[in-house]
Amino acid sequence: MTSIERPASPRHTRQRAEIRQAVEEQEGFATAQEIHDRMRHDGSGVGLATVYRTLQGLAATGEVDAIRTPDGQVAYRTCSPGHHHHLICRSCGRTVEVSIPSLEAQVRALAAEQGFAEVEHALEFYGTCTECARA
């Protein structure tokens, strides 16, 4: 198990605060690049590498949620705590958090049945919300 060392408590820096705020302000999920672009547009001089690093850190501690979009990019969002999934609009990005308690039970059952341990899953839904369906 080779895990990268990460300081117990990261330092409080201006950049880190700005990035955290940027993620909190956005509606749905956004990639590191999108967040970086928006910050730049808003006058911040934070570097792209820092945005990547910081978002990864925030995701590792669960402070933000990270998902992989269908085209392979990683997107971040501030979410409510606890296990949940997302229903994401393909065109506008609007995101609804949903939880499927019965799924979690089934997953455990399936895993046991097949003899698999430490089973994790990532489930996201992509659709078109009412607003966008109109246009």
Add this chain to the structure above:
Amino acid sequence: MTSIERPASPRHTRQRAEIRQAVEEQEGFATAQEIHDRMRHDGSGVGLATVYRTLQGLAATGEVDAIRTPDGQVAYRTCSPGHHHHLICRSCGRTVEVSIPSLEAQVRALAAEQGFAEVEHALEFYGTCTECARA
């Protein structure tokens, strides 16, 4: 809706046959690069770009399943027809197909509830199989 034109019926070529066979022979999921490497190792001279193109085509018609691994790469595998999910061993790659009928119903219900249309989902499970848990 800009969809890339794809010929109704692709031509039958030696390369296409080789690639299809390579995917069928493998145990679990493999990336285009892995498949290409194995083919090369077995004496095939098929180009990497062709492997990528062909696998994409096969996935588009449902002849093979394509998933995105946790680290963002696309992996392919020959599967049984119909909607199903995968329980994949993180270390050895062994894959078990599973279906969760109740999930599909819940998805439709959730989508309707939130006013989302054309909802798609991708759900894969990653765990450690019995064999690998021992080692």
Add this chain to the structure above:
DNA sequence: TTGAAGATGAGAATGATTCCCATGAAGATT
């Protein structure tokens, strides 16, 4: 057999993400 539409392959191009490393800032210690 022949021609046109497709397929192939080698390498260049792309694009997201990570790495490198010299410099700057945070936080603990006097």
Add this chain to the structure above:
DNA sequence: AATCTTCATGGGAATCATTCTCATCTTCAA
């Protein structure tokens, strides 16, 4: 407040998977 050690930053190079380009071959219908 001054100092010091450690960690964070940022800019640009480096990676790496994937796609594109395009000249050259194949397939397959006529």
